Amino acid sequence: MKVREEFVKFFSEYKEAYTRKHLEFVVTSGDRPRDPVGAPHKKPDNAIDITLRWYGDYAPIAAYNHLFAHMLNHWPYRAGIDNTIGNIHIHIDLGQGSKTGCPYFFKEDGGKFLYRIESENQIA
Numbered sequence: 001m002k003v004r005e006e007f008v009k010f011f012s013e014y015k016e017a018y019t020r021k022h023l024e025f026v027v028t029s030g031d032r033p034r035d036p037v038g039a040p041h042k043k044p045d046n047a048i049d050i051t052l053r054w055y056g057d058y059a060p061i062a063a064y065n066h067l068f069a070h071m072l073n074h075w076p077y078r079a080g081i082d083n084t085i086g087n088i089h090i091h092i093d094l095g096q097g098s099k100t101g102c103p104y105f106f107k108e109d110g111g112k113f114l115y116r117i118e119s120e121n122q123i124a
Contacts, residue, residue: 002045003094004030006077014070023063025050028089040078040093047093061124064090069120072105081123082108 004027015023029049032041040047052059052067061083068081068090078098080091087110095102105117117123 001094003048003077003092004045006094007048007050007092010071010075014067014074018066018070022055023059023067024053024056026053038097038099040091040096040098043096045094046096047091049089049091051089061088064088065123068105068123072117072120072123075103075105077102078104078106080106080108080113081117082111083124084108084110087111 007025011025015021027048028051029041030047031044032039033044035042052063054060054063064081064083068079071079071090075092078093078095078100082089082091091108095104098104107114107117107122115122
């Protein structure tokens, strides 16, 4: 199983369900073999970071928050949201090698883990 393939299917269903045909994602980070042991990006095909595009331009933070709220209720793996200005992205991984189990959602600030997300009001 590969994270990008799993997310492409999930994202396509999301776009159709919410009539967001002009929303796209760009992978900004994938495999990082030099990451420390246990890091999600170290294991091949396990993790990606994405940014969103709306009509070809950067999507607003509201689009990230909406997608992540949907993920919280439907994505069976792991995901983190970082809506820090200058570092806005969503981290997605399959949880391979993770000690947290799946599903698991979390908040980042500047790429650093802050806390586990268990409800939609913790996203923004």
